[in-house]
Amino acid sequence: MSKLPNIGTSIFTIMSKMAADYNAINLSQGFPNFRVDEKLTDIVARLAKEEVHQYLPMSGYQPLLSKIARLVQNSYSRIILPETEILVTAGATQGIFTAIQALVNADEEVLILDPSYDCYLAPVLLINAKPVRVNLNDDYTPNWERIEKAVSSKTKMIIINNPHNPTGKIFTESDFQTLEALLQKYPEIILLSDEVYEFISFEHQHISVHSREKLLHRSVVVSSFGKSFHITGWKVGYLVAPEYLMKEIKKVHQFLVFSVNSICQIAISEYLDLVSVDELGKFYQEKRDYFRKLLETSRFELMPCEGTYFQVASYASISDENDVDFCKRLIIEYGVAAIPISTFYADGKDLKLIRFCFAKDNKTLEEEAKRLCAI
């Protein structure tokens, strides 16, 4: 009998395959098509001929751990201990899986805010814990009343994703204050904060859990170098958590991965001395603005986008098909792949919205816009 009877192939895989089959422009899966910084690829090329091919320590390459601590301190003024509070993971996905396996028990509840990224559910189900899915408001702000109602004595973890995929929404100061007040009543709840788009925010600055004094003792913060350095295929990320949580997480990590790809860890460690993440927000803000301008004359209505490299668009004035069918037709008839937002909801809520990834070179965006404006 299947342990995950209701988990199928992810919508990202389905849409990417369809995009390839129909030779469509693929704005569905979230990956950039920019060339990686030559400074980074030069480091990798050099390292490939050096003695860097064996296992590294379980928690991560020591210089990389120190540089992650420096990055967190420079970005959020939080001081963390490299040896005990950081774990380098094979991407954020493995970090999230590992943290859930290590920290949540069978029959406990994990609160997930929908629309939600798809990698939270399976690790919860695999340990016979219960996912409790709570919809955000239709403007994608958290509905704190609904959230509070869903929290119970069984709740072990709340997962937040900020900046948010798929909606591009970011948490406000007031959201954090409400969350802090709520969590104060439940000392056992762990907060898992997926911040893989932490350096991609626009008009409003991203507020990280790293900077929330009241949350640090109970939080696992998830980051990904894939999103920050255009290297999603390298699958290198990291977790930051207080030592008592990290100790448990490392117990699982050592038998799941043991240690992450050595060349990539060493290369990123060296690269962190050469690069700043400060420009990333500006870079993607220009992309977002260009993407939106290109679609100005289209019939799509573009929703606000505060961060990430995703743009949500309404096709309500074009069609009343459900969003999955609309996305399929978009590929087949117009040669552009997007992601239907209903697939991010447990209840399949269909608001006639789809998600485009604008982490693409301008030529790709221009061609895609030409096709979308023809609809």
Ligand SMILES: Cc1ncc(COP(=O)(O)O)c(C=O)c1O
């Ligand atoms: C919100 C969110 N979390 C986690 C991940 C996974 O990141 P990684 O590729 O580092 O595993 C993604 C990737 O798209 C994401 O959008």
